[in-house]
Amino acid sequence: MASTIHCDIVSAEGEIFSGEATMVFAKGEEGELGIAPRHAPLLTRLAPGQVRVETPEGDEKFFFVSGGMLEVQPHMVTVLADTAVRAQDLDEAAAVKAKEEAERALADRGAGMDFAQAQAQLAEAAAQLAALERLRKQLKH
Amino acid sequence: MSGSREIVGKIKSVQNTRKVTRALEMVSASKIRKAQDRMEASRPYARMMRQVIGHLAHANPEYRHPFTIEREEVKRVGYIVVATDRGLCGGLNSNLFRKVLGELQGWKEKDVAPSLVVLGRKAAQYFNRIDVPIAGAAQGLGESPRIEDLIGIIKVMLDEYRKGELDRLYVVYNDFVNTMVQQVTIDPLLPLPPATEEPMLQYWDYLYEPDAESLLDDLLTRYIESLVYQATLENLASEHAARMVAMKNASDNANNLIDDLRLAYNKARQAAITQEISEIVGGAAAV
Numbered sequence: 001m002a003s004t005i006h007c008d009i010v011s012a013e014g015e016i017f018s019g020e021a022t023m024v025f026a027k028g029e030e031g032e033l034g035i036a037p038r039h040a041p042l043l044t045r046l047a048p049g050q051v052r053v054e055t056p057e058g059d060e061k062f063f064f065v066s067g068g069m070l071e072v073q074p075h076m077v078t079v080l081a082d083t084a085v086r087a088q089d090l091d092e093a094a095a096v097k098a099k100e101e102a103e104r105a106l107a108d109r110g111a112g113m114d115f116a117q118a119q120a121q122l123a124e125a126a127a128q129l130a131a132l133e134r135l136r137k138q139l140k141h
Numbered sequence: 142m143s144g145s146r147e148i149v150g151k152i153k154s155v156q157n158t159r160k161v162t163r164a165l166e167m168v169s170a171s172k173i174r175k176a177q178d179r180m181e182a183s184r185p186y187a188r189m190m191r192q193v194i195g196h197l198a199h200a201n202p203e204y205r206h207p208f209t210i211e212r213e214e215v216k217r218v219g220y221i222v223v224a225t226d227r228g229l230c231g232g233l234n235s236n237l238f239r240k241v242l243g244e245l246q247g248w249k250e251k252d253v254a255p256s257l258v259v260l261g262r263k264a265a266q267y268f269n270r271i272d273v274p275i276a277g278a279a280q281g282l283g284e285s286p287r288i289e290d291l292i293g294i295i296k297v298m299l300d301e302y303r304k305g306e307l308d309r310l311y312v313v314y315n316d317f318v319n320t321m322v323q324q325v326t327i328d329p330l331l332p333l334p335p336a337t338e339e340p341m342l343q344y345w346d347y348l349y350e351p352d353a354e355s356l357l358d359d360l361l362t363r364y365i366e367s368l369v370y371q372a373t374l375e376n377l378a379s380e381h382a383a384r385m386v387a388m389k390n391a392s393d394n395a396n397n398l399i400d401d402l403r404l405a406y407n408k409a410r411q412a413a414i415t416q417e418i419s420e421i422v423g424g425a426a427a428v
Contacts, residue, residue: 008185008189010185010186010189011186012183012186012187012288012363012366012367012370013179013182013183013186013287013288014182014183014185014186015182015185015186018185028350029350029351030350030351040348041196041200041345041346041347041348042347042348042349042350043193043197043347043348043349043350043353043356044349044350044351044356045350045351045356045359069193069356069359069360069363071193071196071347073196078189078192078193080186080189080190080193080360080363082288082363083287083288083289091292091293091296092296093293094289094292094293094296095277095292095293095294095296095297095300096293097293098258098277098278098279098293098294098296098297099276099277099293099297101277101278101279101280102258102259102265102275102276102277102278104278105259105265105269105275105278106269106275
């Protein structure tokens with residue numbers, strides 16, 4: 001029997017593949033990788049591309065990853081796939097967007113205050129009305 | 142008779158409210174399931190990630206990433222507050238905010254400045270009103286939040302931590318225990334606790350492509366992101382559970398109210414009839 005290596009492909013949003021493989025191919029940042037059982041421990045970033053898994057049954061499975069990390073231990077391969085396309089400038093843009101969002105929220109502060117005040121006033125008015133209603137009822141009896 | 146007509150109007154309005162609360166209850170009940178599935182699905186990633194980080198810590202003990210170094214002096218702390226976009230979910234958000242305020246108060250006494258990033262419209266609204274610096278915000282994540290939506294706010298915090306402007310980072314969210322119980326939870330994110338796994342028997346190290354530092358940095362960033370992502374999912378499940386319970390209570394209250402109003406209506410009706418009869422009888426006697 002051919003020896004196998006355990007392969008897990010996971011992303012933050014779910015497990016994609018888990019099972020035995022005779023060979024795993026992936027596109028590393030520094031070149032194509034072919035991982036056979038008892039490969040030396042390796043850690044690398046993945047480039048966007050295909051991960052190909054050859055199963056002991058002779059099937060080939062293809063998965064697309066938009067990047068991620070690949071860890072190799074002698075008896076297992078772990079692919080931590082990214083769900084999002086990652087790049088330094090994209091991340092930077094996301095951070096800027098989050099900051100802008102916060103500034104926008106802060107700019108709304110005046111409006112938010114008014115709204116909260118209005119809500120408080122409304123609640124007060126409603127309570128007063130309810131109290132009046134109760135008083136009127138009591139007076140009726 | 143005018144009294145009874147008023148009551149009928151009120152019964153109608155309460156019935157309409159009950160329709161709404163029932164509908165909300167059922168919608169939330171169906172969404173809990175999906176949110177729980179999503180929670181389950183996100184777990185393997187975090188587990189694998191922990192495993193790899195554990196391996197890395199053993200293989201490479203001499204290099205210590207800034208995220209793993211405990212800073213002795215704490216001058217600023219960061220909180221990632223995960224709340225909901227929508228209301229009508231009972232005390233879920235207010236409990237969370239109260240807990241955060243308590244924490245902030247505690248840090249203030251120690252002369253430590255806080256910094257917040259907020260997730261969810263409710264958190265933005267709430268923390269806008271009090272004087273806390275908000276470094277980042279995100280809202281409108283919807284039913285299936287994606288990591289992409291979180292990258293920005295997390296990066297804001299991680300960058301500050303790298304620059305030494307933050308010494309601690311926490312994430313605050315509602316942990317989904319079960320449908321009835323949601324627990325406000327504050328998890329420390331940074332500094333990362335040292336890995337506690339059984340020591341390996343022999344020395345080995347990875348082949349790194351390209352180099353250990355940048356890989357470790359990427360790994361730890363993704364690890365933090367996955368933790369915050371999980372917190373978001375937990376909070377989402379909690380939101381639906383809390384809304385379901387709150388809406389069920391509202392429907393029950395509406396039922397009670399309708400019962401009371403029916404009783405009042407019947408009494409008013411009977412009183413009117415009695416009065417009419419006695420008037421007729423009185424009239425007949427007078428003739």
